[in-house]
Amino acid sequence: MTERRQVNIAKSARTTVFYIFVIGIAAIILLPVYFIISLSFLSTREAYTYPLPLVPALNTHFELRHGERGYLLSVYDRVEGGYESVLDTKDSKKMSEYMRYQLATPVTTEDLEQQFAKLESQDVVRFSRRRNLLENYQSFFRVSGYKAVPALIRSLQICALTIAISLSVGGMAGYAFARYTFRGKNLLKFSTLFVRMFPGVAIAIPMIKILVGLQFYDRPIGLSLVYSIGNIALTVWITASIFMGIPESLEEAAQVFGATKARAFLRITLPLALPGLAAAAMYSFLGAWNETVSAIILTQFNPTFSVIVYQTVLGAVGQVNLAAAGGMAMALPTVIFTFFIRRYIQQMWGGITI
């Protein structure tokens, strides 16, 4: 009895230590992600304080006094633990704008006028207002709005086209690889390596000429043709691996019962492969959605969403929180897809090795 209890304690102690260890690793991996997410919710003022707040504030605490030029606005600083003066004006519109853009706290001018009125009878007025946590996301789309939304649509078009091209072209070859022996099979396998050996940037330059010739330059189809180069190579491997995981005997059985090879494929193999192929499509999506470098070179007036975000990041000298919001908006679909992809890793990568 005691012995068993001891074993149980030892076991649960080991389990606990193991989980602390695992959580520790997860924390290290996710720490940078946490900070970029947190940053994307900070107000511009908060984003430039040091040390950076660990969590975004839900409310902003204001203090109003009589100032030299009108009313002196102070904001509570959580890090310093006191109020800091930020603006001295009698213009309620100016103050409201400052509150919105710098402090991400919407306060109407009427509201402000009321607070100003209170100053007639007292020296200090303190009040808190709820922060708009999504301010950065909204203003990312507002600032680059005329570009961001069309760019988003273009990016989705490019992704759809890339998936269609690479899954159909690559999938056929992947099937051939999984089911047949033929000459050049090895070459096909190594093609994934070949196409990666030549720097992608270097291909993009001569590609301009080819795309202009096809009248595909600066259009979604043009970029998806470029993205498909690397994507097809990967899709061949991944789809081959998926088809290898589906027993050929199932197809043969269907043929015994009179189905043609094509029919056996369509009715038996394809439905079984579908979840894996969906994962492969999501994997292609990640590549096409995130690609930035070729997109910069191969677009002129019609940038992709990744280019817009990249420009915000590089150009956002005064607005890191805005850049963070853009980056996170872009990361959202990829993270969701990753959640689904994780189940199909073995199917996707288990079949082929060099």
Place this chain on the structure above:
Amino acid sequence: MAVTARRNGKAWRKIGRNAVPYLLVLPVALYYALFWLRPVVASIVASFSDAAGRFTLENFALVFREEDFVPALRNTAIIAGFSVTLEFFVALFLALLINRKFRGSGFFLFLSMIPMALPAAAVGAMWITGLTAHGWMNSLLGYLGILAEGKKLYWLVGSDTKLLATLIVIDAWQVIPSVMIILLAGLQNIPDEVQEAGYVFGGDYLHVLRKITLPLLKPTIQTAVILRMISAIQIWLIIVVLLGFSRLPVLVERVVYYTKEVDRLYIADQMAAGYTLVVAVIVSLAALVYLRASGAFKREGEQFT
């Protein structure tokens, strides 16, 4: 008439059956010929051409004489060598951990895959805001009490060695998941019984790992390492995002620099073309040497199912 048609049909069908795999591969071949081989050939031709389009070797002389060439070569070699090694070991460790299939390992797998899914722009923003003197890295270290109050670490200034180390770690953070998933797939392919047999015969964990798991995983390891090596030699974007051009030159950064940044220099295109071929040759040689040395070519006959 009908008879010939039928006979023809039969003959065609036979040819058709043999041709099936080739027909299935044909689109890939055509695609590569049109959209990969053509730009590659154009780029190679450009690297042997002067501004007027005549044959010349001058471009390579220009590249080798450039003062940033040797540093670029050195930095690329250091980054590739260290990051592939570091990434491989960490990825293997994570893959082994996840393959223990503990409760929640699926979710842990998802969490550890997240860095891989993030776009370059987001990762750039993440480290720019993290590594400046007033960034979140220093804030965090301050909160944890590791960094004394008022003290700051300057991550992005200092010696080349320090910058290289920082970059290798940052790059590893994003790249490890893509190495890890390949290794994990390989591990999941090894039947449990094989490893259990090792334990039955008295092996401990490390013993089984060394004598059974890793040898069985060898083809997967080669695949993961070669794919990673090819892209590690071509690293540049994160460097430019964090440090700008020319601060820490690497080979592909030079290609981009001469392609995008310098357009007034009349030899810029030639420099870019020259560098491109140098990179391609170095990557191919490195891949070849690795595949040779790791014995991947020897297996070819028997592997390939």
